[in-house]
Amino acid sequence: MEEEVENILQKGGELFHPGLSVDCVIFGFHDNQLKVLLLKMKHADKWALPGGFVYKEEEVEHAAVRVLQSRTGLGNIFLRQFHTFGSPSRSDRKLNRELLVSLDLEAHENHWFLQRFITVGYYALVNFSSAVPRPDATSEACAWWDLQDMPPLAMDHNHILQQALETLRKQLNDQPVGYNLLPEKFTMPELQRLYETILGKQLDRRNFQRKMLGYGILDRLEERKRGVAHKAPYLYSFNKEKYAAALQDGLQQGW
Amino acid sequence: MEEEVENILQKGGELFHPGLSVDCVIFGFHDNQLKVLLLKMKHADKWALPGGFVYKEEEVEHAAVRVLQSRTGLGNIFLRQFHTFGSPSRSDRKLNRELLVSLDLEAHENHWFLQRFITVGYYALVNFSSAVPRPDATSEACAWWDLQDMPPLAMDHNHILQQALETLRKQLNDQPVGYNLLPEKFTMPELQRLYETILGKQLDRRNFQRKMLGYGILDRLEERKRGVAHKAPYLYSFNKEKYAAALQDGLQQGW
DNA sequence: TTTACATTGTGTCAATAAGACACAGGATAT
DNA sequence: ATATCCTGTGTCTTATTGACACAATGTAAA
Structure with a gap:
């Protein structure tokens, strides 16, 4: 060495x-x-x-x-x-x-x-x-x-x-940031934490979900996360094709 | 040489x-x-x-x-x-x-x-x-x-x-593009042409003016452009302080 | 001098997006 | 059983965007 x-x-x-x-x-x-x-x-x-x-x-x-x-x-x-x-x-x-x-x-x-x-x-x-x-x-x-x-x-x-x-x-908003940083399956709160960390500010849980789902780039899986001491969140994964298509025009603006 | x-x-x-x-x-x-x-x-x-x-x-x-x-x-x-x-x-x-x-x-x-x-x-x-x-x-x-x-x-x-x-x-939206490319005094249509050229697409005249003025970074001068074969447009100039301040947060999104 | 023309200044209305917020649902922990 | 904590979803309000109409005003043509 x-x-x-x-x-x-x-x-x-x-x-x-x-x-x-x-x-x-x-x-x-x-x-x-x-x-x-x-x-x-x-x-x-x-x-x-x-x-x-x-x-x-x-x-x-x-x-x-x-x-x-x-x-x-x-x-x-x-x-x-x-x-x-x-x-x-x-x-x-x-x-x-x-x-x-x-x-x-x-x-x-x-x-x-x-x-x-x-x-x-x-x-x-x-x-x-x-x-x-x-x-x-x-x-x-x-x-x-x-x-x-x-x-x-x-x-x-x-x-x-x-x-x-x-x-x-x-x-x-231009790059598939979530797609590359998160595992195959993830929850909406996890995705939100990622955005919050990068942006350095808190986001409203409900508005975040609305906007993110609005892009139409996520598939909600049947599965839910297990082993959490509260209501189990859904798991999502990125829809690769739709994500790529959406990024062409940029993912809307404004976080 | x-x-x-x-x-x-x-x-x-x-x-x-x-x-x-x-x-x-x-x-x-x-x-x-x-x-x-x-x-x-x-x-x-x-x-x-x-x-x-x-x-x-x-x-x-x-x-x-x-x-x-x-x-x-x-x-x-x-x-x-x-x-x-x-x-x-x-x-x-x-x-x-x-x-x-x-x-x-x-x-x-x-x-x-x-x-x-x-x-x-x-x-x-x-x-x-x-x-x-x-x-x-x-x-x-x-x-x-x-x-x-x-x-x-x-x-x-x-x-x-x-x-x-x-x-x-x-x-x-982040950089004082207009400020650096235009002369001291310019008209709204000129500013619009600049944006259109950079973006490579047409913009609505009235909506452009509304949004641009909304930034509050332009001073409208008393003067109007002279020698044009139609209604004379106003001249504007950038308000350097307000422009600098507005750019701190980014000029809103979305053209 | 009058009229035509081209382009500017301004306003309105509808559609869309963003921001703020309330309540019900469900899995674990006690 | 029930308390706790977080999740899923909906609504209401406000701000922004997009589409469009009409009056105003300088030159150029008649």
């Missing part, structure tokens, strides 16, 4: 597009909370967004797909580019130098890893339960963090996360 | 962040039409979006500001990043090689200008009449093109333009 990192850090200059990386904000939804997948860095006491480099002849988005796949084990994930971050001051060269030094690698000025990096930000929506968080070679842990309770992040990753969130909010 | 280009192409490897560029979609509005500023390339029979490279320690956005300034003569322009284009196939190395050759420059494989380029796309909204189009060193012309009647564009610039337009459409 360590060897792999050393290898990449040494040969990176030949392998990767110079000064370019991708960072992924991976959203999940669990326990009625929006979650983000983070990595605990080995050589610094900070958490960071999963990221990676772009091979010289690789699609940038494909690099993001690789990151997604290797951190969650999932393929075919909903993924969208949202912003590119390129401030010269965002690259923490000191931090990167420390990583090189900690691995007994030569940290000369021109080392590709110590240059300024531009990073393309992607956000992903994944099914929380299907994902299996796996740290990468430079991390000692990979875990979901509650959006309400984030640790300090490395470099400008906090800023990147905020931008991703804002984008998610704005795209709530 | 030619010398300047040669100089840049030779020293670019030391000056610029490798494999990175910016491209600007500069929108203007004139004669009730949405316009885009394009450059006619010298060494190819195609038009292209104004673009440039990013200095090693320069903010990416600042590179875009430089492009804006040098193509239009304008400073303090409304500018937004909208997408980053990074497909390996987007770089037209053949085209770039031809440019080098045409300038009698050595076109070896490793020349910085012949590498793959990632480009960050920005769109700008400018006051058509204030802008003074100026070609850059590699262009023989710089001119406004009607959006309805675009020439073939180089590389993936057509795709970039389409993305910019789509972004503009979606941001019509």
